[in-house]
Amino acid sequence: AVGRIAVLLRAEGYRELAFKLSNLVKKRVTDHNMFRRKLTALDYHNPASFDCKDETEFRNFIVWLEDQKIRHYKIEDRGDLRNIHSSDWPKHFEKYIQDVNCPFSAQERQESVDWLLGLAVRFEYGDNADKYKNCKPEAAANDSGKQSDPLINLDINNPDFKAGVMALANLLQIHRHDDYLVMLKAIRILVQERLTQEAIAKASQSKEGLPVALDKHILGFDTGDATLNEAAQILRLLHIEELRDLQTRINEAIVAVQAIIADPKTDHRLGKVGR
Numbered sequence: 395a396v397g398r399i400a401v402l403l404r405a406e407g408y409r410e411l412a413f414k415l416s417n418l419v420k421k422r423v424t425d426h427n428m429f430r431r432k433l434t435a436l437d438y439h440n441p442a443s444f445d446c447k448d449e450t451e452f453r454n455f456i457v458w459l460e461d462q463k464i465r466h467y468k469i470e471d472r473g474d475l476r477n478i479h480s481s482d483w484p485k486h487f488e489k490y491i492q493d494v495n496c497p498f499s500a501q502e503r504q505e506s507v508d509w510l511l512g513l514a515v516r517f518e519y520g521d522n523a524d525k526y527k528n529c530k531p532e533a534a535a536n537d538s539g540k541q542s543d544p545l546i547n548l549d550i551n552n553p554d555f556k557a558g559v560m561a562l563a564n565l566l567q568i569h570r571h572d573d574y575l576v577m578l579k580a581i582r583i584l585v586q587e588r589l590t591q592e593a594i595a596k597a598s599q600s601k602e603g604l605p606v607a608l609d610k611h612i613l614g615f616d617t618g619d620a621t622l623n624e625a626a627q628i629l630r631l632l633h634i635e636e637l638r639d640l641q642t643r644i645n646e647a648i649v650a651v652q653a654i655i656a657d658p659k660t661d662h663r664l665g666k667v668g669r
Contacts, residue, residue, distance in 0.1 A: 429553070432511040436463055436518060446507045453478035456487060456510075463514035466494050497564050498557075505560060508553035606631065 433441030438458075446452050457476050460467065467475070467490075474486040488500040494513065498506040559574045562581050571577045587593060608627045617623055 429508060429511055432508075432515055435515055436511070446503055450478070452503070452507075453483060453487075455507075456490075459510060459514055460490070463517055464494065464510070465517075466490075497561055504553050505557050508557050512554075512557070 429444060429446070430441045433444055436459075438444065438455075444451070444455065446455070457472075457478065460472060460475055474480070474482070475490060477483065477486075480486075484500060491498070491500060491506055491510070494510070496506055496509050496513075498509055500506065556574050559577050559581070560570070562568075563570060563577050566581060566584055568577060568580050568584065571580075608624055611627055611631065613623055613627050613630070615626075617626060
């Protein structure tokens with residue numbers, strides 16, 4: 395999921411990205427089959443009708459997942475999870491997802507289940523790497539000569555997509571929003587402004603300042619304390635520097651707008667100047 399999100403972040407412009415995603419939103423999945431692909435890969439006994447909202451089925455599923463696939467705890471330490479009828483089971487489950495470093499809480503059940511399934515699939519592959527390393531994706535097997543669209547199978551309502559967005563948002567410390575596309579837009583903006591090679595290079599450059607004689611700058615008021623007066627002079631100089639930077643940005647914006655609107659083209663057939 396994170397790999398797919400990275401592809402989206404490299405897309406040209408958010409409008410095009412939103413257009414592609416809006417074409418995919420028609421593909422809906424219901425609660426009982428949204429995990430089917432991963433459950434099938436893990437040989438779960440009933441992947442088609444699994445319902446994580448059923449409390450008993452959910453608890454049995456977590457026990458099965460830990461016993462058969464993830465195996466994070468030692469066998470003797472799995473007793474609390476196996477006691478599915480205990481009133482303290484939710485607390486033990488919360489501790490479990492913390493121990494496996496799941497980025498979601500127990501209340502975010504669908505997201506946490508999907509994340510645990512992804513972890514289990516990764517472990518399953520690691521245990522059987524020789525078995526799967528020569529397998530080709532279905533798209534490549536059907537048409538190896540064509541490049542498949544990385545967005546073609548993406549559904550914004552799919553937990554894979556949501557889990558990927560949430561993982562990136564948590565990593566970049568972006569506030570959670572109910573609309574995952576809004577969070578994706580915020581991630582794109584942050585990546586473009588802060589994490590590009592140019593932005594990182596600019597941030598790593600150290601600025602060497604020039605010495606300033608504070609006694610040559612008039613403060614305009616007196617606090618009654620020499621130390622406070624000096625601090626006030628420094629703050630005023632910093633504020634002036636920020637205003638200069640703001641003015642430079644405004645001038646650049648004005649120049650950019652003028653370059654767009656002040657470029658008339660002559661249409662000799664109409665006998666007038668204009669676009």
